[in-house]
Amino acid sequence: MNGKKWFTTGADGASFAIVMAITDPGAGNYQKASMIIVPTNNPGFKRVRNTPIMGESGQGHDSHSEINYDNCKVPVENIIGKEGEGFYLAQQRLGPGRVHHCMRWIGTAERALDMMCKRAAGRSLGADTLLAHKQTVQNWIAESRASIDACRLMVLNAAHMLETVGSKTARNDISAIKFYVANMLQEVLDKAIQVHGAYGLTDDCILSHWYRHERAARIYDGPDEVHKSSLARQILKNYGVNKK
Ligand SMILES: Cc1cc2nc3c(=O)[nH]c(=O)nc-3n(C[C@H](O)[C@H](O)[C@H](O)COP(=O)(O)OP(=O)(O)OC[C@H]3O[C@@H](n4cnc5c(N)ncnc54)[C@H](O)[C@@H]3O)c2cc1C
Structure with a gap:
């Protein structure tokens, strides 16, 4: 996975994130995307910062992080359910x-x-x-x-x-x-x-x-x-x- 995600609530302190990404661009509108578990200690998972909102950066569950996915690789079994669900x-x-x-x-x-x-x-x-x-x-x-x-x-x-x-x-x-x-x-x-x-x-x-x-x-x-x-x-x- 490569990309940037704003507003990942509670990423600060979390042990994994759930990424929703298009895995089959050719599929029908409701079958294109899959949910994938990404451990936050994956070398490709980079939490850039807790984005300040209305003057507060927050922390822990009360925060919203900006994340970079940088050649982030996880095994296929990290898909939740089936591909396209x-x-x-x-x-x-x-x-x-x-x-x-x-x-x-x-x-x-x-x-x-x-x-x-x-x-x-x-x-x-x-x-x-x-x-x-x-x-x-x-x-x-x-x-x-x-x-x-x-x-x-x-x-x-x-x-x-x-x-x-x-x-x-x-x-x-x-x-x-x-x-x-x-x-x-x-x-x-x-x-x-x-x-x-x-x-x-x-x-x-x-x-x-x-x-x-x-x-x-x-x-x-x-x-x-x-x-x-x-x-x-x-x-x-x-x-x-x-x-x-
Ligand atoms: C505190 C906070 C926590 C969040 N946590 C998460 C998270 O954990 N994970 C995650 O994935 N996302 C998260 N989000 C993102 C959130 O889901 C999006 O901000 C939201 O869906 C709106 O998308 P957007 O910001 O791109 O606004 P846009 O889509 O750019 O919309 C901007 C404005 O345009 C208007 N608008 C948009 N679409 C329409 C329409 N169809 N018809 C009429 N008017 C419309 C609305 O007034 C809207 O406020 C979080 C956001 C906030 C503020």
């Missing part, structure tokens, strides 16, 4: 992976809402007035509560569909939660930071870390626009609109 395996992993992302984002949003409430309840504006007495803050708390609960039910439903009808049939549910929950998280984090004022922007407050870190949620494992387009195309099939 890369796309199939990716599809098997991506559905549950996206559900997992959403579950983690809901947990983060839940913590951000808890912090928002504690701050609102503890911050005095003088004259017996708390931040929690302000209607705008009350709106943010109520909206965040409703959004998190709605997302939790959507994710539960998508996980149920995945389990009962499989990733192909559940793809619309997965696409919907992937962009919807990622955006919910950003809205809740933004409100939580606003309630914390300047402190919310500092590195002393975990909200700023989440805000930087989770901006990527709308991009990795498929950007919002790709999931929205995929979902809309599936819906529009019912109205006689075919793929362009």
Whole structure:
């Protein structure tokens, strides 16, 4: 293997990487690629750096490496499954992976809402007035509560569909939660930071870390626009609109 790969999450400290590469350019679209295990101590596997994201290089599982594959050779048995099954395996992993992302984002949003409430309840504006007495803050708390609960039910439903009808049939549910929950998280984090004022922007407050870190949620494992387009195309099939 020869090539350059950006954004290999968790390569720092990993003992192997899984490379998805085209192994048969002449095969059909979904049979061209294979997944191949590459030990990170292979002389041809060169981790260049942890690419800094929003000011943080990260480390260990919380990092995204740039890798050079430089005449990297591995035995044929390092192919996962059979040659040409890369796309199939990716599809098997991506559905549950996206559900997992959403579950983690809901947990983060839940913590951000808890912090928002504690701050609102503890911050005095003088004259017996708390931040929690302000209607705008009350709106943010109520909206965040409703959004998190709605997302939790959507994710539960998508996980149920995945389990009962499989990733192909559940793809619309997965696409919907992937962009919807990622955006919910950003809205809740933004409100939580606003309630914390300047402190919310500092590195002393975990909200700023989440805000930087989770901006990527709308991009990795498929950007919002790709999931929205995929979902809309599936819906529009019912109205006689075919793929362009
Ligand atoms: C933190 C992080 C971790 C990552 N970890 C990994 C990893 O471990 N392994 C790995 O292989 N990759 C990883 N990635 C890469 C990630 O999967 C890609 O960044 C993502 O798929 C988008 O591809 P791209 O960056 O090339 O953007 P592009 O494809 O260039 O897209 C740029 C923008 O164009 C728009 N766009 C793109 N396609 C369409 C479309 N069809 N319709 C409408 N609009 C569109 C979207 O707004 C998109 O944000 C990671 C990325 C990030 C940010």
